[in-house]
Amino acid sequence: MxxxxxxxxxxxxxxxxxxxxxxxxxxxxxxxxxxxxxxxxxxxxxxxxxxxxxxxxxxxxxxxxxxxxxxxxxxxxxxxxxxxxxxxxxxxxxxxxxxxxxxxxxxxxxxxxxxxxxxxxxxxxxxxxxxxxxxxxxxxxxxxxxxxxxxxxxxxxxxxxxxxxVDTGRLRPTDRLAARWRLGLPDAPTAVCVGRLAFQKGQDLLLAAWPAVLERVPGARLVLVGDGPMGERWRAAGADPSVRWWGHDDVVGDFYAAADVVVLPSRAEGMALVPLEAMACGRSVVAFDVSGVRQGLGAAGAVLPVGDVDGLAAAIAARLADPVLADREGARGRRRVELLFxxxxxxxxxxxxxxxxxxxx
The missing domain is CATH 3.40.50.2000 (Glycogen Phosphorylase B;)
Incomplete structure (x- = not known):
């Protein structure tokens, strides 16, 4: 064949x-x-x-x-x-x-x-x-x-x-502090977004929500992993010391491990791999309600209407402020990925x- x-x-x-x-x-x-x-x-x-x-x-x-x-x-x-x-x-x-x-x-x-x-x-x-x-x-x-x-x-x-x-053998829950140390990230409440910097992927919506997250969780950090056509424009829109523009990286497991919550702010998807990869790593996910998100996520995080910046900020902040909630959702996600994905x-x-x-x- x-x-x-x-x-x-x-x-x-x-x-x-x-x-x-x-x-x-x-x-x-x-x-x-x-x-x-x-x-x-x-x-x-x-x-x-x-x-x-x-x-x-x-x-x-x-x-x-x-x-x-x-x-x-x-x-x-x-x-x-x-x-x-x-x-x-x-x-x-x-x-x-x-x-x-x-x-x-x-x-x-x-x-x-x-x-x-x-x-x-x-x-x-x-x-x-x-x-x-x-x-x-x-x-x-x-x-x-x-x-x-x-x-x-x-x-x-x-x-x-x-x-x-996703590869549930390669992507597994690992120690959060150790992952942050390997990446050189501070030990602080951390949200991670992995994806191409493009309009479809919606990082601009996440950046619009981030100031409200900081109001609720001072000291929080946002790590954006990826590059793309909108990267230069979005970076030029304003430098915030709490936002780390990491750029492209082929090895994303440590970024998921370092996160308290993984964010998918996309405007459109078929069925994104990022939530499934984050779930395999035992991390809570906050995402907009694009194709495949509800089917994949189950009870492993929060799903917001597309473009709901205020709701996105509140959901991210809730998980950064309550690690027990985030870890409980992450454990559910791991079980769900092993069973279905x-x-x-x-x-x-x-x-x-x-x-x-x-x-x-």
Missing amino acids: RVVHVSQPVSAGVAAVVLDLACAQRDRGWEAVVVCPPGPLADRARAAGVEVREWPAGRWPGPAVVAESVRLRRVLRGLAPDVVHLHSSKAGLVGRLVVRGRRPTLFQPHLWSFQAVAGPVGRLSRRWERFAARWTHQLVCVSDDELEAGRAAGVRGDAEVVCNG DRRQVADQVATLVEKVVGRG
Whole structure:
């Protein structure tokens, strides 16, 4: 069985899912190949012994799609896959234009394109997804909310929900003080936010809430882990000594361990990995009510309406001021991840879907 995973994102959540699936399928005895632009995903896949073919591709649609389609067609023709698994909207666009249903095709949006953009582009994205469903043998959604959004937009065809999973062996509860010492952070009430610095991820909303947190919990610290297109603008908006702009870091386990609470202020998600990773590390989570959050979080933290800055501040402050509450929620989260969101379960579910579409095709 040769499964080719095509992904335009090469970092963060989508890349992590792609690499986990490719490694699990290789361990199953299949031939898994990752097709992606140069970057961290390609480097890690090669280091893990997974075959990689480079596919230069940009994030957004436009005239470059023609050249990207030509390149991807050449790659897929040479690989002759049994199954093509397309990850994210850009790979879903180019991949389905190239394959057009001639090979068994799985499409995993990881967040519908029309949820990330508004206006004419969003409307065109809805029309495209409805049309491209004819070239999708299996739609794979990462949360019930994501599937519901697709159906509401008129996307039809066979669909299954396979929630994201995390490595519960690697991500485990560890000593908070030791993690702070390793990172050079002070021993103070600490909130951590991990994610790309982009409008969708909503760190500006968290920064707007932070002064109210400090009023309730003087001496609190906020650590922002990640970089991205909005980083320079947000940092220039004001320097606060209680906010640490850490930048990108591939090893996030210590940041979760150092936190009293982990914050997900995103405006949109499919099913974010950050809350699941924080839960695996036994940390309480405060998040906005975007797709997949309630399904993932359960009683392991607080969920606020998207954009509720005052509510976000109150929920963060409550957990920084009451470590017993935060630790109790963290323990619940750890149990929930072990039961429902271990990455081995995800790999088994996806393998079942791959075998199903091959059997049909």
